[in-house]
Amino acid sequence: MSAVLQVEGLQTYYGKSHILNGVSLVVGAGELVALLGRNGAGKTTTMRSIMGLTPPREGSVRLFGNDATGKPPYRIAGMGVGYVPEGRKIFGHLTVHENLLVPPQTKGPWTIEAVYQLFPRLAERRASKGGRLSGGEQEMLAIARALLLNPKLLILDEPSQGLAPVIVQEVMRTVGRMKGEGMSILLVEQNAVLALQLADRAYVLSEGEVVYDGNAAALASDTARMESLAGVTQV
Amino acid sequence: MGLVLLFNAFNGLIQGAFYALMALGLALILGLNNTINFAQGAFMALAAYFAFTIVPYVGFWGALIIAPLLAGAIGLVVEVALVRRLYSRKDPIYSLLLTFGLAFIIQDLIRTIWGAQGVPLAIPGFLDHPLSNTYFFLTGYRLFVVAVALIGTAALFAVLRFTRIGIRIRAGNSDLETISALGVNIYLLRSANFVIGIIFAGVAGILAAGQLGLNPNMGDTLIMPAFVAIVVGGVGSLVGSLLGGLIIGLASGITTAFFPAASEVVIYVIMGIMLVVRPRGLMGQEGLFE
Numbered sequence: 194m195s196a197v198l199q200v201e202g203l204q205t206y207y208g209k210s211h212i213l214n215g216v217s218l219v220v221g222a223g224e225l226v227a228l229l230g231r232n233g234a235g236k237t238t239t240m241r242s243i244m245g246l247t248p249p250r251e252g253s254v255r256l257f258g259n260d261a262t263g264k265p266p267y268r269i270a271g272m273g274v275g276y277v278p279e280g281r282k283i284f285g286h287l288t289v290h291e292n293l294l295v296p297p298q299t300k301g302p303w304t305i306e307a308v309y310q311l312f313p314r315l316a317e318r319r320a321s322k323g324g325r326l327s328g329g330e331q332e333m334l335a336i337a338r339a340l341l342l343n344p345k346l347l348i349l350d351e352p353s354q355g356l357a358p359v360i361v362q363e364v365m366r367t368v369g370r371m372k373g374e375g376m377s378i379l380l381v382e383q384n385a386v387l388a389l390q391l392a393d394r395a396y397v398l399s400e401g402e403v404v405y406d407g408n409a410a411a412l413a414s415d416t417a418r419m420e421s422l423a424g425v426t427q428v
Numbered sequence: 429m430g431l432v433l434l435f436n437a438f439n440g441l442i443q444g445a446f447y448a449l450m451a452l453g454l455a456l457i458l459g460l461n462n463t464i465n466f467a468q469g470a471f472m473a474l475a476a477y478f479a480f481t482i483v484p485y486v487g488f489w490g491a492l493i494i495a496p497l498l499a500g501a502i503g504l505v506v507e508v509a510l511v512r513r514l515y516s517r518k519d520p521i522y523s524l525l526l527t528f529g530l531a532f533i534i535q536d537l538i539r540t541i542w543g544a545q546g547v548p549l550a551i552p553g554f555l556d557h558p559l560s561n562t563y564f565f566l567t568g569y570r571l572f573v574v575a576v577a578l579i580g581t582a583a584l585f586a587v588l589r590f591t592r593i594g595i596r597i598r599a600g601n602s603d604l605e606t607i608s609a610l611g612v613n614i615y616l617l618r619s620a621n622f623v624i625g626i627i628f629a630g631v632a633g634i635l636a637a638g639q640l641g642l643n644p645n646m647g648d649t650l651i652m653p654a655f656v657a658i659v660v661g662g663v664g665s666l667v668g669s670l671l672g673g674l675i676i677g678l679a680s681g682i683t684t685a686f687f688p689a690a691s692e693v694v695i696y697v698i699m700g701i702m703l704v705v706r707p708r709g710l711m712g713q714e715g716l717f718e
Contacts, residue, residue: 244609270611282606284599291595296610342611 196255197222197346197377198243203252205235205242212238213249214401220346225368225378227388227409230398236381237279239398240350243379244276245269257345270296275339279350279381281331285324289315292323292334293341301343308337311367329360336367347371350381365391389413433685435565440681441674442570442639445577446632448673450654451661452584453628455669458658459601460621463511463523468629468654469647470534475499475630476637476646477542480549488552488638492576496630503626506530507619515618531647538644546643549634573635580631581670584624588666597621601664653677656699662712671710 198220205213213235220226230236241247243254245266253262256272270276284292293305309316312333318326323334332352339347349368353361361384369391372378382388389395389409397405397412405412412418450468457465479488479495486494510530514523555568588594596617600607608614629647636646653676661672676695684691702709 246605246609265614266605266608267611267613270609276609278606278609282603284602284606286602287595287599292599294592294595295599295607295612297612299611338610 195222195258196220197224197257198379199253199255200239200243201253201255203239203242203249203254205238205247205249205252207238207247212401213242213252215252216242216398216401216403217252218396218403218406220377220379222377223372223375224393225372225380225391227385227392227395228379228381228398229383229385229388229395229405232383234398235401236398237350238401240276240279240348240379240381243269243348244274270342273342273345275342275344275347277332277335277339277347277349277352279354281328281335283323283326283331283334285322287323288320289323289326289334290319292338296338296341299341299343303340303343305341308340311340312337328356329363332356332360332364333367336364340371344376346377346379348379348381351383352380353382353384353387361387385419386413431562433682434563436681436685437678438565438570438681439684440678442573442677443680444674444677445574446636446650446673447653447657447677448670449577449580449628449632449635450650451657451669451673452581452666453625453632454654455658455661455663455666456597456628457622457625459664459666460597460604461507461511461523461618461625462515462520463527463622464520465625466524466527466651467506467530467534468527468625469651470531470538471499471503471626472629472633472636472647472650473538473642473644474502474534474633475626476549476633476642477538478630479634479637480542480547480642483550488550492631492634495634496627499630499633500623500627504619504623507622511622512615512618535644535647542642542644544644546641548641549637551638569638573639576631576635580628584628585666587624593617593620653680653695656695658709659699660702660709662709664713665709665711668709668711 196219200216200218203213203216216235216239228236228239238247242249245264248263253260255261256269256274261269261272284295293308314330315333315337318330323331326334352364356364365387368378368380380388380392389412392409394407395405395409395412396403450472454465454468457463475495478498479491482494483491510526511523514526551569555572557568558564559566559568588598596607596612600614600617604614657672657676658669660676661668676698679694679698680691683694
């Protein structure tokens with residue numbers, strides 16, 4: 194299986210604080226990989242390092258076989274990576290439709306009309322300001338925005354954060370559908386139970402290091418490990 | 429008295445139109461380029477001198493379009509070669525010092541090339557006449573200044589509202605990182621935005637030169653009021669900058685009718701009152717100065 198994303202030995206700092214200490218991970222073509230861990234384990238920093246938002250001091254990021262280390266975020270996005278950031282980062286003073294006009298138009302099935310069909314709710318609210326949307330609608334908008342790049346790899350950072358369970362189910366169904374369409378996906382979640390239902394493989398981060406790397410189903414069924422590694426009790 | 433008041437109010441409105449054009453350019457550059465562009469006044473003068481030089485070849489109308497673009501081209505070089513290098517510095521003092529120095533350099537270049545003496549800019553004859561004998565101050569040119577300021581402002585808002593580049597500028601003002609992660613080349617976007625800001629200064633420069641003539645320091649009298657307009661209107665709001673410019677221009681004009689000596693200080697008084705009563709300005713974001 195050829196690697197869509199290959200991350201090796203990331204060392205990332207915020208100023209003087211050392212956040213990632215040698216993180217390595219791989220996402221294969223068509224795979225859905227979950228990245229789990231407690232708050233502050235370095236999940237978001239890993240995403241930001243991959244996207245070039247917080248470039249690593251050491252280590253490498255390879256995308257679709259090409260070196261992407263230290264490239265600016267727009268180049269990495271342009272290589273075919275859709276990024277759904279933590280906290281959604283909707284442009285609150287822009288309308289839904291304007292939010293969708295921010296990413297460049299790319300060739301592929303995902304046009305503005307297509308994402309409106311995927312999320313009819315967004316079509317209904319196309320003239321509303323992004324800041325007026327509910328959390329669930331904002332999440333849909335963030336996913337729609339990323340899809341417009343027609344990405345080969347979709348990176349989602351905590352899509353379930355702060356959402357009602359019904360909405361979370363809907364978001365996860367969408368993620369599952371993208372996987373079904375052959376997209377490779379890297380999914381960061383606090384909610385490990387949820388993420389492992391969809392994932393093929395999983396990594397667990399703790400204090401900036403990978404402490405588990407393996408089959409998602411095996412991790413999900415290992416209650417003791419789930420509790421100690423991911424900090425998950427019952428959901 | 430009524431006529432005198434009207435005369436001064438109209439003068440103030442014209443002045444306000446210049447402030448507003450300058451403030452819009454400054455506010456654009458402040459927003460996306462995160463740069464307090466002290467060289468805005470120097471770019472304004474530069475465009476006016478470009479116009480002065482090319483009017484014999486392309487006429488006033490040609491110069492009104494070409495000269496701001498030439499100044500914009502210089503602005504592009506400056507942004508790519510200098511301003512861009514300071515984007516990674518969080519403290520705005522670096523870019524402020526850079527543009528402050530640039531202002532002196534550009535002004536001295538103007539002095540070297542065109543001389544320190546003021547020169548007039550020829551305007552089309554038909555704009556030069558008063559439109560009525562009673563309202564002697566209503567010259568065609570002054571109405572023209574107001575019209576160009578209105579058209580320029582409307583064009584800017586249309587671009588920001590309806591074009592992808594404009595939508596990205598607005599998105600980038602609030603979250604540059606995210607538009608970059610969505611595939612927008614922020615270097616290109618910031619260059620384009622800087623150039624648009626300079627073009628606005630350029631148009632203001634040519635309009636001002638048509639009324640008051642040219643001199644190397646012509647930008648100096650406009651740059652501070654333009655900053656005041658931004659503060660009064662609210663940092664981060666282009667509509668606010670526009671209103672701020674018109675308000676302080678009008679206030680300055682009306683003050684001239686009653687107490688000429690205070691016509692300049694009144695805009696700073698307005699700014700002072702605004703900062704005390706409503707620090708975010710007329711339309712600025714909540715919490716910026718509070």
